[in-house]
Amino acid sequence: MQEQRIWQKYIRLTSSSLLTATVLVAPSFAADTNKMQIQGESLLAQVPDSCRQVIARNGLNVRRQPTANSEAVGIIGSSRNVTIQNLGENGWVPITAPIQGYVYGGFLGMCEAATAPPPTNCRQVAAVRGINVHQAPSTDGESLGVVANGRRVTIESLGTEGWVPITVPLRGYVQAENLAYCS
Incomplete structure (x- = not known):
């Protein structure tokens, strides 16, 4: 029983720390919106400006809504690429792949250039x-x-x-x- 309490306390402390870090870190990227090509409401996956890389060491929560209190719909691992829909607002960036939702932009960096993109599917x-x-x-x-x-x-x-x-x-x-x- 004592171990369970310690574990629960550890989870609460870790969650609080991550939430605080997520809310207080400012976005660390910028994009030239003149280069973005829009098809419908989403950016084309092949466009380099729509690609970002997760720079958070422990991965990045994807939220249903653009708030830290919103339900997490998944986690994207560190160094994984994501496709952003646009630059977002208040630090929250909508993504379309590999999971659809919102991530905090402060944990995204620019993608490394690829020689030839793999098939989009x-x-x-x-x-x-x-x-x-x-x-x-x-x-x-x-x-x-x-x-x-x-x-x-x-x-x-x-x-x-x-x-x-x-x-x-x-x-x-x-x-x-x-x-x-x-x-």
Whole structure:
């Protein structure tokens, strides 16, 4: 029982520290908006100005709304690339990939230049134990199988609510937080 109390206290302290750090850090990037190409409301994934890299050592929470108190819909690991929709407001930046939601811009840096972009529908499994493919976008959905870490998958769309539909190697849904851009 004592260990459980200590663990709960540790979680509260860590959460409070991360929340404080998230709210107090100012955005550390800028973009030339004249170079951005807009298609509908989203920036094209191939446009370098829409790419940012997570610089937070322990990863970055993706929130449903642009506030620190909003529900977290996933976590994006350190050094992973994200696609921003625009520069956002009050430090909160809307992202469209690999998870749709809002992140605090102070934990984003510029992406490194790539020689040739991979196909926009290509993602790579970034989970040590692989990822479960579900029949429906829910952990309650029937599991169709597992895709191994490092294996490439083909996404059908960017998905919603932290779930991405895939077509290869299995047709179903996977959690977006376990996918990285193909390298």
